[in-house]
Amino acid sequence: MITVGVAGASGYAGGEVLRLLLGHPQVRIGTISAGSSAGSLLGQVAPHLTPLADRELQATSPEAFADHDVVVLALPHGASDGLARELADDVVVIDCAADHRLTDAAAWSSFYGSPHAGAWPYGMPELLTHGGVKQREYLREVRRVAVPGCYPTAVSLALAPVLQAGLVESTDVVVVAASGTSGAGKALRPHLLGAEVMGGMSPYGVGGGHRHTPEIEQNLAVAAGEPVSVSFTPTLAPMPRGILATCTARTRPDVTAADLRAALDKAYGDEPFVTLLPEGAWPTTGAVLGSNSVQLQVALDEHAGRAVVVAAVDNLTKGTAGAAVQSMNLALGLDEQAGLSTIGVAP
Ligand SMILES: NC(=O)C1=CN([C@@H]2O[C@H](COP(=O)(O)OP(=O)(O)OC[C@H]3O[C@@H](n4cnc5c(N)ncnc54)[C@H](OP(=O)(O)O)[C@@H]3O)[C@@H](O)[C@H]2O)C=CC1
Numbered sequence: 001m002i003t004v005g006v007a008g009a010s011g012y013a014g015g016e017v018l019r020l021l022l023g024h025p026q027v028r029i030g031t032i033s034a035g036s037s038a039g040s041l042l043g044q045v046a047p048h049l050t051p052l053a054d055r056e057l058q059a060t061s062p063e064a065f066a067d068h069d070v071v072v073l074a075l076p077h078g079a080s081d082g083l084a085r086e087l088a089d090d091v092v093v094i095d096c097a098a099d100h101r102l103t104d105a106a107a108w109s110s111f112y113g114s115p116h117a118g119a120w121p122y123g124m125p126e127l128l129t130h131g132g133v134k135q136r137e138y139l140r141e142v143r144r145v146a147v148p149g150c151y152p153t154a155v156s157l158a159l160a161p162v163l164q165a166g167l168v169e170s171t172d173v174v175v176v177a178a179s180g181t182s183g184a185g186k187a188l189r190p191h192l193l194g195a196e197v198m199g200g201m202s203p204y205g206v207g208g209g210h211r212h213t214p215e216i217e218q219n220l221a222v223a224a225g226e227p228v229s230v231s232f233t234p235t236l237a238p239m240p241r242g243i244l245a246t247c248t249a250r251t252r253p254d255v256t257a258a259d260l261r262a263a264l265d266k267a268y269g270d271e272p273f274v275t276l277l278p279e280g281a282w283p284t285t286g287a288v289l290g291s292n293s294v295q296l297q298v299a300l301d302e303h304a305g306r307a308v309v310v311a312a313v314d315n316l317t318k319g320t321a322g323a324a325v326q327s328m329n330l331a332l333g334l335d336e337q338a339g340l341s342t343i344g345v346a347p
């Protein structure tokens with residue numbers, strides 16, 4: 001059995017990691033740690049994790065994670081790197097925070113306003129990279145993984161195939177995406193006041209200011225083989241989980257709807273966790289709740305000359321914890337699908 005510890009186990013991402021690990025046949029759950037709720041029982045903060053209800057949350061420290069095979073960090077941005085540096089080189093460290101996602105130090109400083117901690121292998125196995133090689137080939141036997149952001153998961157998987165196939169202009173990509181409130185974590189954020197959130201939808205990070213913009217552009221540039229410029233607008237939707245991303249890009253001359261569909265089909269036809277829906281069916285967040293699936297659909301807007309690719313993911317599952325477990329499996333040479341399900345919860 002592999003011993004996996006989780007730092008930030010009292011939070012939404014850490015809780016979802018534990019939910020998935022409880023269903024993993026080769027995993028024994030080791031230390032679970034927290035910040036202010038250290039000393040509490042997990043059942044007090046995450047009552048849905050029944051089998052672990054009596055486990056005590058430890059203070060987060062390198063010593064608490066000694067003798068683990070894997071440590072998953074589900075801590076706020078900036079808190080991961082210090083702990084990661086104290087963990088042994090042969091321990092697999094999977095970081096759900098943004099600290100190690102960006103390769104460009106200037107982009108990091110500009111969007112996060114702190115020193116760049118450096119980039120780790122990026123935990124999106126299905127992402128197309130140079131020459132059509134999937135990112136999973138760069139995750140085998142690694143000891144450090146940066147788990148992608150939730151919006152970049154939906155958007156990058158939606159657009160990478162059509163960019164790599166040269167079907168759309170890399171300089172004209174527009175994304176509007178809606179997220180459930182759990183995307184912001186348990187801590188109260190200014191844009192997350194309960195009464196307002198429940199009543200309607202609202203945009204935030206408008207005008208290119210959201211920190212996922214450079215992450216999306218980084219992923220798409222790797223797929224396209226050239227810089228990609230993205231206008232990204234996130235919105236907050238009155239639902240606990242889920243992301244629906246509507247991604248459009250100007251098509252190159254003579255591109256047909258069949259070309260777009262063929263690019264996505266070629267990229268994901270063999271992927272267990274990315275599904276191009278049958279023609280006429282559209283992704284919904286409800287269909288992917290609790291599952292590690294990404295659902296996609298594509299259309300050609302001939303009038304506007306744009307490709308439209310819609311993606312649905314569960315921000316906490318494929319958008320965080322599922323990607324963490326999938327990457328852990330690759331790093332350890334286990335079955336990539338172990339502990340992961342494509343079965344959603346409905347209605
Ligand atoms: N929510 C999402 O959809 C996604 C989240 N992520 C990333 O995952 C990470 C966790 O996010 P999320 O679970 O949403 O956030 P939460 O606020 O829900 O949880 C944060 C966790 O970190 C702990 N914590 C906070 N500060 C410290 C500290 N200084 N030292 C030790 N532990 C601390 C908290 O413990 P306590 O509550 O006890 O203080 C809690 O367990 C973030 O980096 C986030 O960006 C990534 C993709 C998507």
Ligand SMILES: CC(=O)N[C@@H](CCC(=O)OP(=O)(O)O)C(=O)O
Pocket residue numbers: 096097098148149150151179180181182183184185234236
């Ligand atoms: C609804 C909401 O607030 N979502 C979060 C993104 C969640 C995510 O993916 O997080 P990290 O990149 O922070 O890991 C946000 O927009 O800040």
